[in-house]
Amino acid sequence: MSGYVLDDLALVAGLSNLAGEQPRRGMSWLIHAAVSEGRALDVPALCLAEAATARRSIAAHVADLVASAPPGTVAVGALVRDADLDALLGSNPALDWGPTHAALHALATGHPIVTLRPDRYKEVAVDVVPL
Amino acid sequence: MTTTTYHRQSADTESQAAEERARALSVVDRICGPLDEATHRAGRLLEAHAAALAWVRETTGHYPSPRPVADAIRQAAASLRDGSDERDPGEVLSAVAAEALAAYLAAPS
Numbered sequence: 500m501s502g503y504v505l506d507d508l509a510l511v512a513g514l515s516n517l518a519g520e521q522p523r524r525g526m527s528w529l530i531h532a533a534v535s536e537g538r539a540l541d542v543p544a545l546c547l548a549e550a551a552t553a554r555r556s557i558a559a560h561v562a563d564l565v566a567s568a569p570p571g572t573v574a575v576g577a578l579v580r581d582a583d584l585d586a587l588l589g590s591n592p593a594l595d596w597g598p599t600h601a602a603l604h605a606l607a608t609g610h611p612i613v614t615l616r617p618d619r620y621k622e623v624a625v626d627v628v629p630l
Numbered sequence: 631m632t633t634t635t636y637h638r639q640s641a642d643t644e645s646q647a648a649e650e651r652a653r654a655l656s657v658v659d660r661i662c663g664p665l666d667e668a669t670h671r672a673g674r675l676l677e678a679h680a681a682a683l684a685w686v687r688e689t690t691g692h693y694p695s696p697r698p699v700a701d702a703i704r705q706a707a708a709s710l711r712d713g714s715d716e717r718d719p720g721e722v723l724s725a726v727a728a729e730a731l732a733a734y735l736a737a738p739s
Contacts, residue, residue, distance in 0.1 A: 528673025
């Protein structure tokens with residue numbers, strides 16, 4: 500199944516009007532596609548935590564989507580210590596926890612990260628799609 | 631289980647699935663608003679970008695896409711974002727991906 504990893508910047512830009520209409524439209528389409536076509540939306544927990552710090556309502560929006568979309572389609576992912584996490588921290592020590600968690604999920608699933616700022620992943624070996 | 635019972639249960643399941651889907655779409659509409667043409671356009675571009683990266687991944691057997699190929703796809707996608715170029719994003723980005731991957735593979739390592 501195709502899918503996307505949503506990072507904290509995508510969540511904030513896509514679920515508020517803080518970054519203009521284009522990101523909001525992109526997120527709207529991703530969410531509609533998840534509900535009606537079963538595209539996976541993977542929300543790493545640390546990205547959700549960062550986004551909810553910027554805009555509290557985002558946590559409730561994501562929870563509503565997890566609870567109402569087809570089972571497993573929209574999911575909040577846990578952070579688990581494994582070899583990928585150790586390798587990522589070792590090679591990118593300056594990366595914040597939000598993008599680190601997004602990169603981990605991208606590596607585990609093979610899905611691209613959707614973000615407002617692709618340049619934050621320029622030192623990380625992941626596919627990125629700008630919102 | 632009789633045939634009648636089976637059909638009734640099947641209809642109930644379908645009805646329940648339709649209700650759940652309608653409820654989910656109403657949540658999505660509340661959070662995101664309804665889909666309009668501009669949203670479809672933004673979505674087609676996102677999907678085309680992801681599909682181009684997926685094609686490169688499947689063709690090479692490696693994740694992520696080679697950086698020069700990903701950069702070429704991203705630059706082409708950026709030129710389609712403002713809506714002034716009305717070409718189909720899927721056709722444009724798949725062609726860019728194929729061309730950039732061929733150039734990458736042909737380049738001396």
